[in-house]
Amino acid sequence: MGSQNANSAGRFAPHTEPDGAGSPTIFEADLVRLKVRFPLKRFITLIVTIGALIIAMIAYSAETGLRMSQRYTPLIDAAMEIKLEATTAYLWYEEDTRQDPHANMDLVRKHIDQADWYARAMLEGGANAEGIFIPLDDPELRTSIEDVRRLLAHFRAKMEHPAFDQTENMPQNQSSDHMFETFIKMADGVETRLQNLVQIAEKRFVFVQAVLAVSALAVMSVLGILFVRFADAQNNAVRDLRREIFRRIRMESTLRKQATTDTLTGLMNRRRMTDILQDEVSRATRLNTPFSVVMFDIDHFKQVNDTFGHDVGDVVLKEIAVTVKSRLRQLDAFARWGGEEFMILLRGTDIDGALELSNICCELLAGHDIETVGRVTASFGVASHRPGQTVRDLVRRADEALYQAKNKGRNCVVIAKAD
Structure with missing residues (x-):
């Protein structure tokens, strides 16, 4: 369980532009252009x-x-x-x-x-x-x-x-x-x-x-x-600088999205979800508030890929992401954890609320028909945060519960031990 393939977060590492030592900033480059235009x-x-x-x-x-x-x-x-x-x-x-x-x-x-x-x-x-x-x-x-x-x-x-x-x-x-x-x-x-x-x-x-x-x-x-020329040169430089800044902002937004988003499903990637989990653990420790995580894995997903091809497998992943996301609140976090594995963070939710939501999602997926493939089920592991517990410990407990659900015959929900 908890297996990861080439679709994990590492696959979507952001592509950054080289910024070698001594290369001018956009402001310095604009000043150079201004000097050329107006001596x-x-x-x-x-x-x-x-x-x-x-x-x-x-x-x-x-x-x-x-x-x-x-x-x-x-x-x-x-x-x-x-x-x-x-x-x-x-x-x-x-x-x-x-x-x-x-x-x-x-x-x-x-x-x-x-x-x-x-x-x-x-x-x-x-x-x-x-x-x-x-x-x-x-x-x-x-x-x-x-x-x-x-x-x-x-x-x-x-x-x-x-x-x-x-x-x-x-x-x-x-x-x-x-x-x-x-x-x-x-x-x-x-x-x-x-x-x-x-x-x-x-x-x-x-x-x-x-x-x-x-x-x-x-x-x-x-x-x-000369003053008009100087003012025009400055205005042109400011316009060029503004366009360059907006371009950099858009590029940064795109890179940030690429660095934190799974390109196939549009969900958060594992890196972003790990950061959110760390923040939530700190918040829960500070305010003593509950939260839970749900980890689920698509059953027999390898057979889907082998039978229908990887393109159909990608459609299945996207359909399941959309279906589960429709049952979540805006304050919840949903990520593709790796391969056919997903992670849900339920803020302010104890183990009972997490169990209820997991059962709803499990039944919803089991009754949802996907074109070409038909019905696809999933196995769920649920764990609630305990005081003093780290992110690694919380994820490990949810992963162990998911492993038990797989061993129980799949298409079911299992709560982590001591929850």
Whole structure:
């Protein structure tokens, strides 16, 4: 009794996928795919590069605006001051010489010196209460300012020494009025040139601002596109990962079912039933609750296989499993123990309840016709769990009772000794 053949639990051992050392998990594999789809390092490098370009453009724009405010504006003021001071000196000179040719020229010299100071500040730089003057870097303007200074020096020399024209080879008919007009034209030329430079700088500033705005929009667009690509890559990776997880869950469920289920009858296999019996023994020991087991074996099953073939024998096994299972409760456990042998676990059931159910199943099988074969009977062994008893002891007692039922002529129920 208790024989086992190739249909026992060992036949349905689960097929597990190899998981060699160092093989990536689904999460690691997905991260690798994500890196391939979207190179994050290149994305960061691109952002840093574009950011540096924008910063450089902003710095250049700020320098241009600062140059206009700190360089050209004071220089324009200086050009205007040169004209103002020179004009004032000329007016004082004309008024004094008409009234008194030997009048004091200190006030005239003061304004000429002041005009010359502004001219020198435009060439060399300087500072006063009006602001800071940065030296000119335009060659044409520097030449014009140097000419202005020479004309101022000549005007001063002419004021102090009327005969200065002959020593400097200046035209004798060049009057003070003509000299002043020439000076004003030169000063106006300097001011006009400065205003042109300001206009050029303003245009450059506007252009830089426009380029900066367009670049900012382009950068935002590029970053938006890259972000969308990055988000799509992540979403695709998450979808792939979710599908992989569901596939693994289904595979695990299938493997678990294969590891715990008899593929022919759909009942539990011996491995699963042994685990359940162990849990029930622990529960009964802890709570002092009764339970019983019923082991039954199909009578003359070898003759069925020899007479009708193994395919018909498989049909018989499935028919008996369905018939007996229809009489069990949902909390009971039913397993194919091995070959043509079955095991029933009756929770919360003492020996009397187990005996009653076994008699019902025995009569039910004996009166059930199976196609091709006809009626097939079974022998039953019943045992109830006793305190301190192990699973092995309980199964052995039920197996011994089944052996006695076989010896009594089969198609009957026998209770284990001491039950």
